[in-house]
Amino acid sequence: MTEKVLMKGNEAIAEAALRSGCLHYFGYPITPQTELTAYMAKRLPKMEGGVFLQAESEISAINMVYGVASTGKRVMTSSSSPGVSLKQEGISYIAGSDLPAVIVNVQRGGPGLGGIQPSQSDYFQATKGGGHGDYHLIVLTPSSVQEMADLTSLAFDLADKYRCPAMLLADGTMGQMMEPVALPEPHMGTVEKPWAVTGTQMKRKHNVVNSLYLQPEVLEKTNFERFERYRQIEENEVRYESYLMDDAEYCIVAFGIAARVAKNAITMMRKDGLKVGLIRPITVWPFPKKAIREAADKVKGFVSVELSMGQMIEDVRLAEECRRPVVLCNRAGGMIPGVDQIIAVTKDLVSSVEGGAR
Amino acid sequence: MTTQILIAGFGGQGILFSGKLLAYKALAEGKELSWLPSYGPEMRGGTASCSVTISDEPVGSPIIDHPDVLIVMNLPSLDKYESTVKPGGMIFVDSTLVTRKVSRADVKAFYIPSTKMAQDMGMPTLANIVLLGKVLKECPAISRSYLEEALKKVVSAKHPELYDYNLKAIDAGYGA
Amino acid sequence: MAIVFQKPASLTDKELHYCPGCPHGIIHRLVAQAIDALGIEGKTIGVAPVGCAVMAYDYFSCDMVEAAHGRAPAVATGLKRSLPENVIFTYQGDGDLASIGMAETVHAATRNENITIIFVNNAIYGMTGGQMAPTSLPGQVTQTSPYGRDVRTQGYPIRVCELLSALDAPYYIERVAVNNVKNVNAAKKAIEKAFRNQIEGKGFSLIEVVSACPTNWGMTPQKALQWVEDKMIPYYPLGVFKDRGAEAKEAN
Numbered sequence: 001m002t003e004k005v006l007m008k009g010n011e012a013i014a015e016a017a018l019r020s021g022c023l024h025y026f027g028y029p030i031t032p033q034t035e036l037t038a039y040m041a042k043r044l045p046k047m048e049g050g051v052f053l054q055a056e057s058e059i060s061a062i063n064m065v066y067g068v069a070s071t072g073k074r075v076m077t078s079s080s081s082p083g084v085s086l087k088q089e090g091i092s093y094i095a096g097s098d099l100p101a102v103i104v105n106v107q108r109g110g111p112g113l114g115g116i117q118p119s120q121s122d123y124f125q126a127t128k129g130g131g132h133g134d135y136h137l138i139v140l141t142p143s144s145v146q147e148m149a150d151l152t153s154l155a156f157d158l159a160d161k162y163r164c165p166a167m168l169l170a171d172g173t174m175g176q177m178m179e180p181v182a183l184p185e186p187h188m189g190t191v192e193k194p195w196a197v198t199g200t201q202m203k204r205k206h207n208v209v210n211s212l213y214l215q216p217e218v219l220e221k222t223n224f225e226r227f228e229r230y231r232q233i234e235e236n237e238v239r240y241e242s243y244l245m246d247d248a249e250y251c252i253v254a255f256g257i258a259a260r261v262a263k264n265a266i267t268m269m270r271k272d273g274l275k276v277g278l279i280r281p282i283t284v285w286p287f288p289k290k291a292i293r294e295a296a297d298k299v300k301g302f303v304s305v306e307l308s309m310g311q312m313i314e315d316v317r318l319a320e321e322c323r324r325p326v327v328l329c330n331r332a333g334g335m336i337p338g339v340d341q342i343i344a345v346t347k348d349l350v351s352s353v354e355g356g357a358r
Numbered sequence: 359m360t361t362q363i364l365i366a367g368f369g370g371q372g373i374l375f376s377g378k379l380l381a382y383k384a385l386a387e388g389k390e391l392s393w394l395p396s397y398g399p400e401m402r403g404g405t406a407s408c409s410v411t412i413s414d415e416p417v418g419s420p421i422i423d424h425p426d427v428l429i430v431m432n433l434p435s436l437d438k439y440e441s442t443v444k445p446g447g448m449i450f451v452d453s454t455l456v457t458r459k460v461s462r463a464d465v466k467a468f469y470i471p472s473t474k475m476a477q478d479m480g481m482p483t484l485a486n487i488v489l490l491g492k493v494l495k496e497c498p499a500i501s502r503s504y505l506e507e508a509l510k511k512v513v514s515a516k517h518p519e520l521y522d523y524n525l526k527a528i529d530a531g532y533g534a
Numbered sequence: 535m536a537i538v539f540q541k542p543a544s545l546t547d548k549e550l551h552y553c554p555g556c557p558h559g560i561i562h563r564l565v566a567q568a569i570d571a572l573g574i575e576g577k578t579i580g581v582a583p584v585g586c587a588v589m590a591y592d593y594f595s596c597d598m599v600e601a602a603h604g605r606a607p608a609v610a611t612g613l614k615r616s617l618p619e620n621v622i623f624t625y626q627g628d629g630d631l632a633s634i635g636m637a638e639t640v641h642a643a644t645r646n647e648n649i650t651i652i653f654v655n656n657a658i659y660g661m662t663g664g665q666m667a668p669t670s671l672p673g674q675v676t677q678t679s680p681y682g683r684d685v686r687t688q689g690y691p692i693r694v695c696e697l698l699s700a701l702d703a704p705y706y707i708e709r710v711a712v713n714n715v716k717n718v719n720a721a722k723k724a725i726e727k728a729f730r731n732q733i734e735g736k737g738f739s740l741i742e743v744v745s746a747c748p749t750n751w752g753m754t755p756q757k758a759l760q761w762v763e764d765k766m767i768p769y770y771p772l773g774v775f776k777d778r779g780a781e782a783k784e785a786n
Binding site: 024026051053055056057059060061063064065066067068069070071073075089090093097197198199200201202203206207208209210211212 | 546575576577578579581588589591592594595596597598599600601602605608609610611612613614615616617620637638640641
């Protein structure tokens with residue numbers, strides 16, 4: 001086993017990206033993800049072929065990403081919520097041009113300038129589009145510094161495999177906290193990219209990276225083809241952790257930092273004899289619909305624990321098909337639901353389902 | 359076993375550094391851990407806190423609602439966190455800067471004039487480490503073992519002389 | 535029979551969509567002639583803008599990337615940083631380069647990004663049907679300045695070459711026009727120079743081409759070219775605004 005090192009989550013993402021063959025990074029400083037940019041600024045100029053550039057804006061950074069992605073090389077940008085809003089135009093173009101790229105959002109509270117404390121309130125933006133047009137990102141939600149590293153590597157592989165942008169949806173705690181991490185072994189992408197613009201060398205017809213199709217029939221066809229790929233992603237790439245669900249009578253759904261708090265709450269509730277389990281989505285797009293649907297066959301209710309006014313809860317409800325009560329346990333604006341709050345909300349749900357029998 | 363330690367004080371007192379030292383020590387011991395800083399726009403002054411969880415099992419939430427050990431280096435931190443400490447827990451106070459006593463009877467309190475001690479030793483920036491020395495002595499869950507390994511990791515390679523200063527500060531607190 | 539003139543090899547056979555009398559065709563040809571003359575088609579990657587030249591990716595036979603509105607210099611930066619041995623050019627209009635993409639333009643220039651920018655200034659938004667551009671002249675009537683551009687409320691035109699020349703970094707900045715044969719020949723030389731600068735690793739070169747838009751100006755092509763001569767060129771004087779190569783020679 002590789003030796004574990006102590007790293008901030010932001011740094012773990014950066015190091016994992018380098019080990020995934022990402023030699024191009026474009027960013028702009030914003031709290032609470034700046035360590036990631038700083039790490040890249042330190043490392044990339046010392047690496048052969050490494051390019052670090054602090055762009056003039058998040059808009060420019062994502063378009064530089066678009067440029068490198070067009071050449072078929074692995075490339076990344078990172079930001080936090082307000083900065084990721086600025087990147088949405090570029091993300092839509094990257095999706096519309098079927099380019100692989102990795103975008104990191106270390107979320108903070110919003111809307112507007114909001115605050116700098118952790119949040120999950122960009123869930124809709126990340127999973128339901130964000131930019132204009134019909135598209136999806138593969139959205140991965142790390143819940144530990146180890147996953148910050150592992151899911152970064154995975155994001156590059158999935159982006160290459162499916163020719164679509166992938167996003168790491170983290171939050172301020174994940175970015176700022178340190179935990180021991182076993183860094184992934186260096187691995188480069190092996191996917192062929194015959195579509196890349198690298199110069200024709202006068203040996204082939206010109207390649208064009210483009211998202212403009214003025215004939216609606218043609219544009220529709222590109223959408224249909226892209227959604228066929230999305231269907232494959234939904235079939236093959238759903239990831240989640242199922243925790244103490246075998247005998248669970250109630251199910252908490254939570255990701256990222258919320259899932260960590262939920263696990264503590266579950267430990268305490270189980271000591272009281274309350275059989276609560278956790279489904280922790282690791283991909284929020286594609287969302288683990290089947291796992292939730294199957295859980296709905298067994299459990300009496302769901303609690304969606306979120307650092308937002310309730311966004312993922314809509315996906316939980318869609319997945320369980322309105323068969324069980326789904327309640328929200330949330331804080332917003334940079335606050336984090338505590339163990340006590342999760343226990344209280346879960347117990348309320350239990351009383352309402354079981355008529356106060358417990 | 360899981361031990362949750364909350365360290366709090368003013369920004370610039372080395373709150374995060376103290377936490378890092380504990381985190382690296384836990385790593386050297388092969389334990390599971392998490393280190394979570396407060397982060398804000400202020401680099402100096404203001405309040406800073408750092409949550410360190412050390413455990414034999416994977417760490418659940420890195421957020422500490424009820425610490426086993428509270429280390430405070432200013433009065434606002436004692437006022438804010440005293441009531442959150444678990445019954446039977448420990449509170450370590452820099453008594454140079456915090457003039458009042460811990461009011462709870464169900465916790466063990468330790469008072470070290472660490473700021474003054476550090477000043478007297480000519481190392482005014484290491485009050486946090488002096489206080490940590492006392493923690494290492496009194497807290498069975500956080501022994502002195504692997505301290506040297508951890509110090510090597512957290513002290514900047516550019517200033518190796520700081521290693522000796524830090525060790526001296528630890529010893530001063532440990533013997534206090 | 536001897537061939538005295540033919541379409542440049544680095545243009546495709548695709549029929550251009552530009553309006554009759556539009557100088558974009560001339561400017562495309564000049565760019566393609568430069569690519570041919572330097573023998574760089576196989577390693578050139580062009581970046582198309584949003585604007586009338588949005589479909590330039592169909593017309594140039596080198597590899598092409600279509601950028602979002604104004605973002606071509608950022609996209610070109612990504613391309614060049616990824617493939618420093620390739621030749622990267624952008625082809626942008628006035629709205630794209632000097633309005634929505636001004637930040638990208640200025641910062642690519644101040645990084646002396648080793649790319650070539652062909653900037654077509656026709657003082658109007660053509661593709662969307664004739665709205666005011668950042669380079670529309672004072673008093674110029676457009677769809678969004680129907681009473682003439684009022685500089686008190688709509689500001690003054692931006693002279694891009696003059697503005698960028700104030701920066702230390704950019705290597706070469708020149709303004710040319712394509713309203714007569716003499717100017718076209720000068721434009722051809724300038725564009726080729728801008729590509730050669732990049733091949734030689736000199737850095738950022740921008741050629742502003744003062745152009746015309748007969749359709750949206752509401753003029754015949756001949757009248758439009760005359761308007762370029764009478765109105766545009768006096769406001770946008772032709773010439774070299776920055777040439778660090780020449781400055782270095784003088785210094786020696």
